[in-house]
Amino acid sequence: MSDITIAIDVMGGDLGPLVTLPAALRAINKSASLKLILCGDQSSISKFLQDKQQLDHPRISIEPTTDVVSMDEKPSVALRNKKNSSMRRALDLVQAGQADACVSAGNTGALFATAHFVLKTLPGVERPALISSLPTHDKNKHVFMLDLGANVFCDSNVLYQFGVMGSVMAEQVDAIERPRVALLNMGEEDIKGSDHIKMAATHLAENPEVNYIGFIEGNDIFTNKADVIVCDGFVGNVALKTCEGVARLVYKRMKEVLSRHFFARIFGRILYPSLKKLFKPLNPDQYNGASLIGLRGIVIKSHGNAGISAFTNAIFEAAKEVERQVPEKITKKLEQGLSGTHLS
Amino acid sequence: MSDITIAIDVMGGDLGPLVTLPAALRAINKSASLKLILCGDQSSISKFLQDKQQLDHPRISIEPTTDVVSMDEKPSVALRNKKNSSMRRALDLVQAGQADACVSAGNTGALFATAHFVLKTLPGVERPALISSLPTHDKNKHVFMLDLGANVFCDSNVLYQFGVMGSVMAEQVDAIERPRVALLNMGEEDIKGSDHIKMAATHLAENPEVNYIGFIEGNDIFTNKADVIVCDGFVGNVALKTCEGVARLVYKRMKEVLSRHFFARIFGRILYPSLKKLFKPLNPDQYNGASLIGLRGIVIKSHGNAGISAFTNAIFEAAKEVERQVPEKITKKLEQGLSGTHLS
Structure with a gap:
């Protein structure tokens, strides 16, 4: 498969970087076609990568952010006030075409509201x-x-x-x-x-x-x-x-x-x-991610208390949806349904 | 406790009289204050009671009916066409004050529609x-x-x-x-x-x-x-x-x-x-009945495939609700809530 770039919300989830960083490293070592952009606190990420002697990994880049969306934050507040959060940045990267998908174990409501706002829905999807x-x-x-x-x-x-x-x-x-x-x-x-x-x-x-x-x-x-x-x-x-x-x-x-x-x-x-x-x-969130579908971009929601394996699976789930072009195919099927209805 | 009279829909449920009649006999033998009105096919009921030498049981009476509401019948059809069914008769007896409660293992939708029509809701209950x-x-x-x-x-x-x-x-x-x-x-x-x-x-x-x-x-x-x-x-x-x-x-x-x-x-x-x-x-219906509450009368729905023990439990559940005057107390609490709201 061709290269797939995934933006990781490093700070999301109950344990944040303690889970997301080891999972990211595990994923990158498993797949040579994967590129990861780690969104989150720069010093924590650098320290982790340095400890693992992976600071200069050619397929890992760091996107430094300063805010964190907490697990109990109101979605509307997160959307309004946390524009420099790891979650928001990961979604922005998808919107800008710099990443093919985003994976987050953060606050579900905030992720949903922010993803909806940043990425918008596919044509034909309300x-x-x-x-x-x-x-x-x-x-x-x-x-x-x-x-x-x-x-x-x-x-x-x-x-x-x-x-x-x-x-x-x-x-x-x-x-x-x-x-x-x-x-x-x-x-x-x-x-x-x-x-x-x-x-x-x-x-x-x-x-x-x-x-x-x-x-x-x-x-x-x-x-x-x-x-x-x-x-x-x-x-x-x-x-x-x-x-x-x-x-x-x-x-x-x-x-x-x-x-x-x-x-x-x-x-x-x-x-x-x-x-x-x-x-x-x-x-189900324990063994793979749940997807937010219907958006102009791929967003995988991992469970808040997902462990390293579960979060790794969520990264591969994202890669799979990128590879299979799920959003494009949704648009196509909705269009076909429409023409089918018109013809009948 | 004082005498409690319960109308039984003998023909209701997957196995009908094969379950309801032995359950009725078991219940009557367990409680001396229970009276049962068995609504259903007269010859089946008489034969069963005769076989068990209980044809003249002083606390059992038979209410002969000719129709049966089938388990897959549309509620509206049952309500309109099955006025001489065992289910309808059992509910009519409650409405007329001849029985304190009705127990049925029959078609849930039909029981609900018929009970609602025959008994009406309590004051304050929509x-x-x-x-x-x-x-x-x-x-x-x-x-x-x-x-x-x-x-x-x-x-x-x-x-x-x-x-x-x-x-x-x-x-x-x-x-x-x-x-x-x-x-x-x-x-x-x-x-x-x-x-x-x-x-x-x-x-x-x-x-x-x-x-x-x-x-x-x-x-x-x-x-x-x-x-x-x-x-x-x-x-x-x-x-x-x-x-x-x-x-x-x-x-x-x-x-x-x-x-x-x-x-x-x-x-x-x-x-x-x-x-x-x-x-x-x-x-839950396997070990006791579900109740239809909010009506001017007590109606217990036993599971369609309830066995003899489960149907017997449903009869006692009905007796308990009669004894505790559940409908009267619902009306009272709704009135109190209303006055509480007015006062606040």
Whole structure:
């Protein structure tokens, strides 16, 4: 692949440079076609690179910034007052064409608001969405779900656009031919749900470029019935966080049950690590990044408490979306859908 | 306690009389103050009671009906065409004052539409809600959640009323003093969520009769931070069904992990029954009924595929709500809240 330049928000995330810098170094050592621009506190970055004897790495450059967007800062305040923050600079570099993508583990709301303001949406896209993949019963397949919390309410046009965007993600990132797109609803029957969901269903069914398969319920998110599940940001956020809550509850109860059995107690040391690993993929940001899609640029949101491996994965996720030209393909599919509708 | 009369929709549920009749007999044998009116096909009911030598049970009467609302029938069709169904008759008996409550495992949508039409809402209540309890990390406590799918969209007034109704349920059914009421949102900060959620928060905070504690996120549904969690029916339905989906996924993966370990394979026979039991409480209708509250009468919805024990529990749940006069107390609390607001 040709060179890909990624701007890293070094200061973002619960642990900031302690995670982002080792992850950046790991990524650069893994891929010879990767270039990184490290946005953040110059002295911290230089010191780290010097310690690792990488200060003059030909594919790493430093973009010094002085501000940091804190994890609990109001998005509007961050947007207005933090123009010299590592997050803002990383996005500015994408906007200026100096970087192909930006990766941040910082404040989700601030990242969303700033990215939206700096990069603007693609033609035909009203609202960007937060998209991520969740595990399914089939270990080799996952399902893309959007929006996971970028927008509180989405009307039928926005949901339709999300369907198209999700379809492109599944096609390009997971190489799925004609990915199955479903709308999350409170029943599978056509009469269920709000008017805007029903209207979005009609739009999606009319677009020959989208393989729309109908409504899906919460219990089927993980059953590999769909490759893409579309919902508004409120519902997506609640569903995702509920998953996390259930997984924790089950894990706690399971430990209680196991500890009651003599044999299980004995073999607990063998079982627990595997069982613990099992719950990790349920928190999708833990194993890769979530993408903000629908923007004129690629933005990957890594989880605030992501570790070095997770942040490294997020960098490669960004590279993959650059390589597959996800934004360009979203625009193309939205245009095709439009002409398809006009022709019908 | 004084006599409580409950009307049973014998024909409702996936297995109908095969579950409802043994459950009814079990309930009547457990409680001497219970009277049951069995609504359904007369010959099936008579035959069952005769086989069990209970045809002349002094506390059981039969209300013969000819129609059955099928599990996939459209609610509007059921409401219009099935006036002689077991479901409708059971609700009519409550409306006429001949029964104190109705228990049905039938079609949720039809039960909701028919109950709403026959019983009407309480004064001050715009929409009834489906409420049920979910497990928490504290094994001795659960959390009431509403609405679980009766209403697609709920404005701020409706959410406020749900908060009051949920508070009464927790107080009366679980004997919790000043239950902690929270609104489900996509963040805990005041600025998060839709305008109608923020407005509902203001209303709830203004009512001195409600112990409103603020917003809660999906990952905290089960952490015993709140006794009552309020959301609209769409979000509640998705959250509840997502729980079911996650629990199944985790169970499947867990079995895979366990089967990879030699010792675990050997002790699988000991572990599996406990592990399976562990997932049951995550589907709340499996261990007790969900209630339709906000109506001028008590209606308990048991899960469509509830077994005999679960349906028996639903009957006792109904009896408990009758005894504690839940509808009367909802009206009272709504009135008090209103006067509280006027005074402030």
